[in-house]
Amino acid sequence: MISRRRFLSLCAASAAAGAGALLIGPSFALARVESERRFVFIIQRGAADGLNIVVPYAEPAYAALRGPLAIDVANATKLNGTFALHPALQQTAQLYAARQALFVHAVATPYRDRSHFDGQNVLETGGLAPYQMRDGWLNRLVTMLPKREAEAIAFAPTVPAALRGRAGVTSYAPSGLPGASDDLLMRVSELYAHDAQLGPLWNEALTARGMAGRASPRQDPASVGKLAGGFLARADGPRIAMIETNGWDTHSAQNARLAAQLKGLDALLAALRDALGVAWMQTTVVVATEFGRTAAANGTGGTDHGTGAVAMLVGGAVAGGRVLAQWPGLRPGDLYEGRDLRPSASLDALVASAAAETFGLDPQRTAATLFPKTNAGARFGERLIELGRLSGLIGSPLV
Template sequence: MLSRRLFLKSSAIIGCSAAAHPLLSSIAFASAPGENRLVVIILRGAMDGIDVFQPYGDPELRKLRQKISLGPDQGAHDLDGFFALHPSLSSLMPLWKAGELGFAPAVSTPYRDKRSHFDGQDMLEAGTGTDLDVFQQRDGWLNRLLHNMPGAESETAYSVGTEQMRILAGDAPAKSWTPKINLKLGPQARMLLQHVYHDDPLFREGGLEGMEIASQSMDRIKEKKGPTRDARELARFSASRLNGDTRIATFSLSGWDTHARQSVTIDGALMSLADAILTMREDLGKNWSKTTILAMTEFGRTARENGSGGTDHGTGGAMLVAGGAVRGGQALGKWPGLGESDLYAGRDLMPVTDIRAYAAWALHDLFGTERGALESSVFPGLDMGENPRILA
């Protein structure tokens, strides 16, 4: 029988692909009073914010990276004279110019140093301040929000897997939904499962056969629909619910764990994110003007690229905000710098703002949730600070 220790050891060997495994992808919904809508997209695998929103105006960037994140000279789109948008998000530039896209650099949860995808994602979705709180707090911050919203109801659903998204887990009633999409296994996930099944005669042959079927099925989907079909399906279904009674939606997108050849491997994840946002914008119609999207990841990546042209697990990351209700066209917060003395532990982007504070102010401005409830119940122990005014 496969032990947890062997599974975790195998995960580390393969490169943490299990943390962003497609079987864990899920989607959840909640209804709430009022007309404002909130969409939270969890980017599983630790998105490199320095690559997505490239601080090319920082003179230290080129000392840390020669193959990635080099700004407008390499095809990125200038945003404000200091930051540039990754070329694979070029389709979102009209939103930036329309004030419907923004971002917050140098953000993180209070999670530090251990840099585990599993723990980082748990803390992000639980909304807690320490590792210990994650184990004690079994529900998620969106579910706790509902308890502070009179008349709110919740229902949850899953895209591919059988596990509920923790961010909306809790006492609220749950339902399920499975979109008509096929299982997708990336190279790292296949290697992980082959390693796990290798010594198990019961599952080895069946597992290998199943992976081959999944691979052939996904090849046909790519030929017909393109590589970002899953993201569009999740966004389209979310929009259909948000056009009804639903006011809060959350789903996850994987593919952000870019340890090697990042200039190539990050493209698919970025295009999926862009497609999800644009699909939602199109399908929401007039309700887009009342919608706020927060795209959040468990932590950032190292400031310095590694020998494989990728980046390793870090600390400070970035949060993307979009929607017709946001005050876009700007970078929120401060930039800490990339000098050696500016980095966290001499290796990572220094977090400047607790990402929970941005989420809390969004909830305050969207739904009128009281600050006291946000700081004590929804995000225990959080100091929200001053209002960054995410909304227009």
């Protein structure tokens, strides 16, 4: 049972935070582990178009395939002699210049069909097929690390699949509604005091609410990044986070919609960096989507569901300033099933390597724990960049 003194202290710390409610915009989940390193996973739900995020401007077939959707390299940030960054990612480009961002192109999970729900399930659970595994790879990562007072906290109406599993998870979702009165919260606490299931959950919810403090209840990407960074920056805060972003399914009017999505992602990353402060230098952020989009534009000013995509690693802990790509090409014979960017890098391997290097874990054990069903990509008949070739992603820990 939570004491009245403990209850009042939580209420005082969170009076302006508001009650939990459904998030309309990005939502995120957090987990506490005993480390000064932070690890953040940002999922782009809807299949983000990697070919227009990290643009292969030197690829001869790119402009012809994309037509009016092709990004004008004159407005983009050239990363090297082959790739450029979408012009909406201005602050991300600054992170790249500061060697705090890197990109892995032509990357994919083992999933090879084009269902959002199935693709996201494979991305979050780390299986070979949809619904093959019941828990998520991010939850399994939590179990590999020393246990703290609270193992995980989800800032979402429901816990994302990547964080479901054996490690305990509570949830919190900021709301724009007026906050509940202290008297009401105290009455609920008394009501749940002797309930073996609801009592502990309510106490954890009040703890999360107190940690949020006077954070803004706004749900735009920058506010979400600021709130997440505030939690992660605390000495007693979580060390693992998941942030959900939606709206990446650009079947029509792609140029304007993708630019708006990327502007939001850019603002989220910048706000996360600023809120983390000095802890940013201990932070690794992985940004990934369930699959990419078709190499060619469709007839409605957009692109359809594809395969190969691009993943980002961002953060002060990242050994950035690089684009990693075993480029497959975009000529008709190069495309997967004649329509998609062919994957040449394993997203499973990228995630496992980044997580292992962030927390100083054995890379093979980490890969086996997070992605136990993965078999080096050989089953697809594809030459994927694997774990051993994705080392050196994260810099040495600061001392």
